[in-house]
Amino acid sequence: MLPPDLALALLVNRTANAYGTNPPAYIVYRETTRVAAPTLGRTQEIDRRVIARNADDAAVMDDIPGGAQRIGQAFPIIPYFDPFSQFYFSYYANLKRIDITLQRGMPMQLAIPPPNPDVDVVFAYLSFWSVSYAADSRPDRLHFSIVPTPRDGGGMYPSDVVEDPQTHLPAHIVLRDSSSDMTIAMDYSIVDGHWVITHGTFTATEHALFLTFVVTADVTYDEFSFPSAPPAQAAVLPPPTPSPMPSP
Numbered sequence: 001m002l003p004p005d006l007a008l009a010l011l012v013n014r015t016a017n018a019y020g021t022n023p024p025a026y027i028v029y030r031e032t033t034r035v036a037a038p039t040l041g042r043t044q045e046i047d048r049r050v051i052a053r054n055a056d057d058a059a060v061m062d063d064i065p066g067g068a069q070r071i072g073q074a075f076p077i078i079p080y081f082d083p084f085s086q087f088y089f090s091y092y093a094n095l096k097r098i099d100i101t102l103q104r105g106m107p108m109q110l111a112i113p114p115p116n117p118d119v120d121v122v123f124a125y126l127s128f129w130s131v132s133y134a135a136d137s138r139p140d141r142l143h144f145s146i147v148p149t150p151r152d153g154g155g156m157y158p159s160d161v162v163e164d165p166q167t168h169l170p171a172h173i174v175l176r177d178s179s180s181d182m183t184i185a186m187d188y189s190i191v192d193g194h195w196v197i198t199h200g201t202f203t204a205t206e207h208a209l210f211l212t213f214v215v216t217a218d219v220t221y222d223e224f225s226f227p228s229a230p231p232a233q234a235a236v237l238p239p240p241t242p243s244p245m246p247s248p
Helices: 004-020 232-236
Strands: 026-037 042-053 058-063 069-073 088-093 098-103 129-133 143-148 156-163 170-177 183-191 194-208 211-225
Touching: 004 129, 004 143, 004 156, 004 194, 042 232, 058 232, 069 098, 156 183
Parallel strands: none
Antiparallel strands: 026 042, 026 211, 042 058, 058 069, 088 098, 129 143, 143 156, 156 170, 170 183, 183 194, 194 211
16 A cells, blocks of 8 residues: 555545535535533434535525524534635534534645656655554555644644545544544535535533533434525525635
């Protein structure tokens, strides 16, 4: 197999290319979320139908069945998201709700040296991540384990990445926060030609008054469609705002 850092660099570039090629204008889907604080015995179900404008992540969200309508950033996060990109993430969680903010950035493209007949081996040196193959990694199903180096700037990093053997894009990515126990795990699939999140989990320890508890959120995305023109329900959205989303 290729050296793990070179194989990961190639995967990062393939992901950026797939993400930036023909991004959907609108994403319509159902999301089913279960938020829980297990040690406190608290749970909440949040089921919504969502119409999201991909360029600026503005969404119309209708609680189901027959609940309130909300307008804002797609909850919990928009399913069209490249976690290798330069993004900003923050959250607020308590016993009653969980609020998540995601600002997507430009996809990452890593420089890969061109083939050279005089060179026997090429290593893509990633100074900010230390990359190795996990024990179950195979040539037809690469599995990477990643830890940040002292050159990493902090924040979230992909600690675990599994490549889909058919699409050669990530099928599973785990993001960890270098300064807390927060983790976000995401499963990806190709749906109607688009690489999207189909399932995700969020876990973090929270502190409220004298309580310390773990909050978890488990989210399933399904019933996708990708209309090129705005659906009628999207008429309530504000005008688009500038975004770093790549153009087709």
